[in-house]
Amino acid sequence: MTAHDRGFDGVERRGLMFVLSSPSGAGKTTLSRLLIERVEGLSLSVSATTRPMRPGEVDGRDYKFVDDATFAAMVKHNDLLEWAVVFDNRYGTPRAPVYAALASGRDVLFDIDWQGTQQLREKARADVVSVFILPPSATDLERRLHTRAQDADHVIRERMDRATHELSHWAEYDYIVINQNVDEAFAEVQSILKAERLKRERRTGLTAFVRELQRQLET
Numbered sequence: 001m002t003a004h005d006r007g008f009d010g011v012e013r014r015g016l017m018f019v020l021s022s023p024s025g026a027g028k029t030t031l032s033r034l035l036i037e038r039v040e041g042l043s044l045s046v047s048a049t050t051r052p053m054r055p056g057e058v059d060g061r062d063y064k065f066v067d068d069a070t071f072a073a074m075v076k077h078n079d080l081l082e083w084a085v086v087f088d089n090r091y092g093t094p095r096a097p098v099y100a101a102l103a104s105g106r107d108v109l110f111d112i113d114w115q116g117t118q119q120l121r122e123k124a125r126a127d128v129v130s131v132f133i134l135p136p137s138a139t140d141l142e143r144r145l146h147t148r149a150q151d152a153d154h155v156i157r158e159r160m161d162r163a164t165h166e167l168s169h170w171a172e173y174d175y176i177v178i179n180q181n182v183d184e185a186f187a188e189v190q191s192i193l194k195a196e197r198l199k200r201e202r203r204t205g206l207t208a209f210v211r212e213l214q215r216q217l218e219t
């Protein structure tokens with residue numbers, strides 16, 4: 001599950017799995033896109049889903065859109081690292097691209113729900129960093145779902161109805177970010193990633209680095 005990368009300061013470290021979850025519409029996708037655009041060494045895990053494609057979505061970029069039979073085959077062949085039913089559709093994380101990214105020394109970003117996050121934690125606790133995104137208010141959440149203008153009214157109602165349940169999982173997460181302003185929320189999420197990349201336990205090359213410093217000091 002883990003990989004050893006030479007970090008930006010030259011010290012080797014294990015790759016991490018950076019998870020964003022939230023009630024639908026709080027802004028995970030928006031923040032994920034910014035992270036992928038602006039942060040080096042981070043790959044997005046593109047999920048498979050049985051939900052219909054929204055206007056503007058691209059197969060293979062936003063999701064791998066598959067039918068029920070294909071999804072069932074992926075589950076059967078153990079091709080998914082985690083999967084869950086969300087809003088009556090199935091969503092899952094293809095295993096191979098995650099392993100490939102970690103093996104090449106990159107961190108991986110996941111936009112998944114609380115069920116998927118629990119499964120990742122069970123598999124790789126030390127390598128999972130989880131962030132729960134909160135909307136500033138219920139009114140803002142509903143407005144965002146409407147202004148996204150990609151779901152039918154009954155779908156938006158269903159997502160608002162589910163928001164309380166999604167929200168109840170907030171305390172399972174390592175960090176909580178309130179997405180009032182996109183730039184500020186992005187800066188907070190980016191800071192979390194930066195700090196987690198510097199954590200001592202992940203920086204497998206530190207012992208050798210410090211040993212070399214000591215050798216230099218002693219000569």
Ligand SMILES: Nc1ncnc2c1ncn2[C@@H]1O[C@H](COP(=O)(O)OP(=O)(O)OP(=O)(O)O)[C@@H](O)[C@H]1O
Pocket residue numbers: 022023024025026027028029030031144145147148149179180181182
């Ligand atoms: N801070 C913000 N202020 C105002 N609008 C925002 C903010 N963050 C995101 N939005 C808008 O809210 C809408 C929902 O955002 P987004 O699609 O990122 O949510 P999401 O959490 O990924 O939802 P889902 O779980 O349904 O995929 C989008 O139209 C987005 O542009």
Ligand SMILES: Nc1nc2c(ncn2[C@@H]2O[C@H](COP(=O)(O)O)[C@@H](O)[C@H]2O)c(=O)[nH]1
Pocket residue numbers: 021022023024028047048051082083084086091092093111112113114115116117
């Ligand atoms: N457990 C997983 N949850 C996932 C995955 N991919 C997306 N999601 C979550 O589903 C909802 C709805 O997403 P939408 O794109 O239909 O609005 C949202 O909470 C996503 O985070 C996955 O692979 N596994």
